[in-house]
Amino acid sequence: MDENMQVQAEETVEVNQPTQPPKKQKKLRAKKSKPIRNQALFKKGGFSIALTAVVLAGIILFNWLVLTLSERFHLEFDMSAQKVSTISEENLEYIKKVDEEVEVTVCAAKDTYATYMNYYGQNLHNASGANAVDYYEQTVKLIDKYASYNKKIKVQYVDPQSAEFTKISTNYANDDLVYGDIIVASSDGARHKVIGFEDIYNLSDESGYAAMGYGSYSIDGNNIESRLTSAIVYVVSGESKKVAVLTGHSATKKTDAYVSLLKSNNYEVETVDDSVVTKIDADVDLVVLAAPTVDFIGSELDVLSAFLDHEGQMGKGLIYFADAAAPATPNLYAFLSEWGIDVDEGILFETNDKNYISGDPTTMGIYPAGDSLTEGLTFCIVGGNVPIKEGDPVDSLISVTPLMTTNDTVVKAPVGASVEWKDYSDGDKETYMGVVQAKREDYNDKNEKISSYIMAFSGTDYINSQWMEYAQLANKDISLKAADRAAAVEDNGISFISKTITDESFADAVSAAGTTWVRAIFMIVLPILAVLIGVYIFIRRKNA
16 A cells, blocks of 8 residues: 555545544533533522512512501591591691691590590490490591691690690690590690580480480590591681670570581680670671570660671671571561561471471471572471561662572461461462571772671571481581671681491492402402413523
8 A cells, every 4th residue: 555545544534433422422512511501500590589689679668668658648448438537528638738737635545545435435424335436446547647648737645644744734724624635736835725525426315314314325426527627727727706696585595506516617606695685796706596586676686787787897697597486576577678588477388298208298308599608518408497588678788699498389387387287279389498698798998898698597407406417418518608608707618527437338338330340350350460470480480
């Protein structure tokens, strides 16, 4: 074999030499790529660790955010039908706008308020009831919300057994403070108001003998929202309107509930029980006269005229509540007639059986007449209505405006007519005034409008009946709105509703549509979302 052939054979052998088996090559490659494999594992594990860290960080951040927000806002939903733990929207808007510091001091320890109030309620106020403790707990919840909505409102609970309370009681030595009282004061202490047990809680006497000690009162309403906000308005505004209730001409007291309503809305109320009215103080803004049984003499009517004129400055008001059970007062009627309010003798009957209480055609529905004062109001239920018509005032400066009227199916019956009375014809049916306003308006030396008002109501049931307590009716609303207009109170848009706790469940307040949405979210949407997230994570990890 020559040299060239030898070289060619060697090259052939080198070319035809078998290659490494595939498995062996794979093993060799595996051994060579070990650092790369570790790097992949690190990336995969690092991603899981990073994802877990992000989730944990998100949970921590979410909890921190909720905690932070909860210190400033109430992150809760009031699911009760009566919104027993919710402050009304109108009231809330006012609270948020308070720009002066107000101190609210509750004379009780916060964590034991409900327990001790239950004890004191029974022993000091003869008040109990199945829901009593619930109302006490409700009070604490609502008070605390004031501070959370506005940092200018400072709320503190002070145990009467503590040394700190000794100092507080010294500062308010003229107030007979007891457990559970709430002191609302301006930051400088110049003005304050004390809210007591009976200011906050509605007390009802089903037995009729609680006042004589043979039964107990039950609590059926909570007025903390109205009382507390009214007190804040009082200490912040620095002024309040003054009302004089004339009782010297009335044989019965029919203004107690109305006085309570006025007080809860920041009025100062005094009683004038003189049998002959000789003067009305200049600082009085509004006079209230209900169901007089003794007529006024000329000199007394002159006092009323002088009060409404206020030396030409006006700005005063008079509210008159008639009563069909009271005797006629012709002198007072003549005075009202001068202002365009004609009051007649008799009692009103409703002939439309769909607009009066079953079996009693004298107790009827009375409806808003379209004035801005009654905008948004429903209707009133009033019994014992006196016939009142719009008349012709003797002064051209006086205008007369119906505020509430009967239907045009009402007739006038004689005094003493029984509920079975039917001696009328279709021609006797007409509309009468339920509430009527007479306004005397002029201009002062600065060319500013000035005015005084007389508001006449056809019956005392607006302020002295069970209908006053029905939130669905307008008896209480129109009575308060009339006072606000007559006393020239600036309308702050706040609506005070007594909070009532019942055993009604949330289910009773949920609509069918709402139930469907809740069921869809919790039974369909959330489970499907959870499954999709799980599938996504599984596929992601498998392909990693």
